[in-house]
Amino acid sequence: MVNYDLIIKNGTIVTADSIVQGDIAIKEMKIKEVSIGKPIEATADKEIDAKGLHILPGLIDTHVHFNEPGRTEWEGLETGSRSLAAGGVTTFFDMPLNSTPPTINKINLELKSTAAAEKSIVNPRFWGGLVPENIDDLKDLHENGVIGFKAFMSPSGIVDFNNVDDETIYKGMKEIASLGSLLAVHAESTVICDQLAKEKQSQGKTTARDFVESRPIISEIEAVRRIISYAEATGCKLHIVHASSRKVVQVINDAKQRGLDVTVETCPHYLSLTVKDLEEKGAMAKCAPPLRDAEEVEDLWAAIANGEINVIASDHSPAPASMKTITDNFFEGWGGISGAQSTLNIMLTEGYFKRNLPLEKIVELTATNPAKLFGLSTKGKIAVDYDADLAIINLNESFELKNEDLFYRHQHSPYVGMTFKGKVKTTIVGGKVVFENGQPMKK
Numbered sequence: 001m002v003n004y005d006l007i008i009k010n011g012t013i014v015t016a017d018s019i020v021q022g023d024i025a026i027k028e029m030k031i032k033e034v035s036i037g038k039p040i041e042a043t044a045d046k047e048i049d050a051k052g053l054h055i056l057p058g059l060i061d062t063h064v065h066f067n068e069p070g071r072t073e074w075e076g077l078e079t080g081s082r083s084l085a086a087g088g089v090t091t092f093f094d095m096p097l098n099s100t101p102p103t104i105n106k107i108n109l110e111l112k113s114t115a116a117a118e119k120s121i122v123n124p125r126f127w128g129g130l131v132p133e134n135i136d137d138l139k140d141l142h143e144n145g146v147i148g149f150k151a152f153m154s155p156s157g158i159v160d161f162n163n164v165d166d167e168t169i170y171k172g173m174k175e176i177a178s179l180g181s182l183l184a185v186h187a188e189s190t191v192i193c194d195q196l197a198k199e200k201q202s203q204g205k206t207t208a209r210d211f212v213e214s215r216p217i218i219s220e221i222e223a224v225r226r227i228i229s230y231a232e233a234t235g236c237k238l239h240i241v242h243a244s245s246r247k248v249v250q251v252i253n254d255a256k257q258r259g260l261d262v263t264v265e266t267c268p269h270y271l272s273l274t275v276k277d278l279e280e281k282g283a284m285a286k287c288a289p290p291l292r293d294a295e296e297v298e299d300l301w302a303a304i305a306n307g308e309i310n311v312i313a314s315d316h317s318p319a320p321a322s323m324k325t326i327t328d329n330f331f332e333g334w335g336g337i338s339g340a341q342s343t344l345n346i347m348l349t350e351g352y353f354k355r356n357l358p359l360e361k362i363v364e365l366t367a368t369n370p371a372k373l374f375g376l377s378t379k380g381k382i383a384v385d386y387d388a389d390l391a392i393i394n395l396n397e398s399f400e401l402k403n404e405d406l407f408y409r410h411q412h413s414p415y416v417g418m419t420f421k422g423k424v425k426t427t428i429v430g431g432k433v434v435f436e437n438g439q440p441m442k443k
């Protein structure tokens with residue numbers, strides 16, 4: 001009789017289309033058996049009793065900034081990946097910027113992937129960058145396994161990662177289309193944001209509200225419309241990251257209706273925080289595009305319920321607390337929200353419990369869709385021959401998030417102080433437990 005590496009017994013198994021009681025058997029990093037309604041009769045080196053607990057495919061966070069190599073004083077692959085494990089995330093896609101050097105050529109990609117192989121306790125994948133200087137490097141990056149390419153339509157805030165001009169967009173998208181890859185964009189209008197920021201600051205208007213008003217929804221819409229036109233002109237597959245409003249999602253939806261291959265991400269902070277939080281929490285809750293008002297939050301949840309959003313990702317973009325102190329000018333201070341550990345908590349608390357979002361939908365947005373969209377053919381599902389990447393959660397357990405619960409390099413987050421319902425108990429990557437009893441493993 002077969003001896004498995006691990007059997008998870010008596011759990012409630014959640015996938016994108018079903019919730020069932022059953023056992024899961026794992027061998028050599030893969031799910032080998034899923035038994036619905038009757039126990040798996042086999043031995044195993046390790047057993048986990050998941051009675052009363054829910055088992056989800058491990059989350060795939062398609063948008064994090066771990067800043068390694070070169071800026072590990074902000075975060076790092078070890079601390080970043082341990083925080084993901086604590087949040088039930090089993091795979092991440094690291095963005096090409098905020099690490100130094102940025103991931104804009106093959107050599108830089110190798111530096112990052114070597115560091116990740118050494119330090120990450122969950123599965124790492126990498127975005128390549130599209131910047132005005134690296135069109136000739138895209139092919140190399142693609143052939144060396146980047147998940148896709150990321151460009152900024154407005155300044156990135158990082159000196160070694162330039163935003164793209166329209167000519168770079170056109171040439172880059174043509175090249176990316178020919179590679180069969182996709183382009184993800186930070187879509188905000190430089191002109192609109194710059195002009196408004198200048199106007200505000202010249203009038204001494206520097207509050208949180210002023211900052212938000214300097215980056216209005218129409219600035220996202222303008223950039224999204226423009227990049228969609230380029231997608232149409234070049235045939236390049238497009239992914240819009242961190243849409244902050246359903247009004248932006250609507251523009252993308254219209255393009256989808258016309259048959260364009262375009263998808264959209266939103267983030268937990270746009271689903272749980274508002275301008276009021278920004279006023280109260282300060283730079284801890286500062287990001288771009290900025291937080292919006294409460295009606296926009298509700299509209300985004302409606303968009304999710306209506307199937308208009310493809311992916312939920314954290315856009316974890318941490319920085320030391322010293323960069324998060326604002327004196328009296330909200331335009332100063334680092335923009336970027338530290339939140340990767342809490343994505344599932346927010347989706348469960350604000351989505352499942354507060355707004356009746358089905359668990360299956362949460363799995364679809366955080367695991368199944370990301371796997372499908374980015375070609376991870378053995379991830380995102382609990383089924384035979386899929387990778388044994390799992391999150392085991394207790395939906396009945398509530399807790400208040402405290403700074404000391406966070407495994408980031410810098411133990412702060414705008415979510416600290418929030419009470420979450422639903423707690424990650426165990427995280428499994430490739431059949432191996434990487435988080436249990438409140439502690440992520442050390443590599």
Ligand SMILES: [Zn+2]
Pocket residue numbers: 063065095315316317
């Ligand atoms: Zn980002």
